[in-house]
C-alpha cells in the first residue's frame with residue numbers, strides 16, 4: 001500500500017508550522033485520512049482537542065490505531081455535516097479540502113464551525129501543470145488522468161473568490177515547493193505508483209503490448225528520479241489561510 005505519510009513527509013512540518021496550534025486550541029482536521037496531521041495538532045493542543053473528519057471509514061480505522069486522549073474522529077462529509085457553530089479555533093487540512101462538489105458551500109460550512117476570529121490553514125495543490133508528479137507520471141503511461149478534483153483550488157484567484165464568498169476575510173497564499181517521496185528505489189516506487197487508482201485505470205484501457213510499453217516507460221521515469229537515496233518528484237502547493245469575521 002502507498003505510504004502517504006512517507007510521500008508527504010516534507011509537507012508535514014509545513015502545515016504544522018503554518019497552523020501554529022496553541023495549547024488550548026480546539027482544532028478541526030478536514031479530510032484527516034490516516035490522522036498524522038491530527039496527531040501533530042493534538043500534540044500542540046495539549047490542553048485542547050482535535051476532531052479529525054473523513055468520509056472514508058477505512059482511513060479512519062487506520063487513524064484510530066494510534067489513539068490520543070484529546071483526539072476524536074468522525075465519519076462525515078465535512079462539506080455538509082452540521083458542526084456545532086463556533087466550536088473550533090482552527091481548521092486545518094493537508095490536501096483534504098479540494099474534493100468538494102460545492103466549494104463555496106463547503107467552505108461556508110467550515111467557516112460556521114469556527115469561532116469569530118478563528119483561522120483556516122490548509123494545504124492544497126497548485127495547478128496540475130505546476131506539479132511534476134501530476135504531469136510526468138500520466139505522461140509516462142501515455143495518457144491523461146481524468147480526475148482533476150485534486151487541483152480545484154490550484155488557482156490563487158479562484159480560491160480567493162471561493163473563500164471570500166464563503167465568508168472568510170484576508171485569505172493569504174504562500175507558495176511551497178517540496179519533494180514528494182515515492183519509495184526507496186525505482187522498483188518499489190513503480191509498485192507504489194501501480195497501486196494507485198488512476199494509473200491502474202489508464203493501464204487497464206491499454207492492450208497488453210501497449211501496457212507493457214507503458215510499464216517500461218514508467219520504470220524509466222522513476223529510475224530517472226531515483227536519487228540513490230530515494231525516488232522523488234517535485235511538487236507545488238499553497239498554504240492557504242483565512243480568518244472568520
Ligand SMILES: C[S@@+](CC[C@H](N)C(=O)[O-])C[C@H]1O[C@@H](n2cnc3c(N)ncnc32)[C@H](O)[C@@H]1O
Pocket residue numbers: 004005008030031032033034035036037053054055056059076077078079093094095096097099100
Ligand atoms: C489526499 S487525502 C489526505 C489525507 C490526510 N489529510 C493526510 O494528509 O494524510 C484526502 C482525504 O480527504 C478525504 N475527503 C475527501 N472529501 C471529503 C469530504 N467531503 N469530507 C471529509 N473528508 C473528505 C478523503 O477520504 C481522504 O482521506
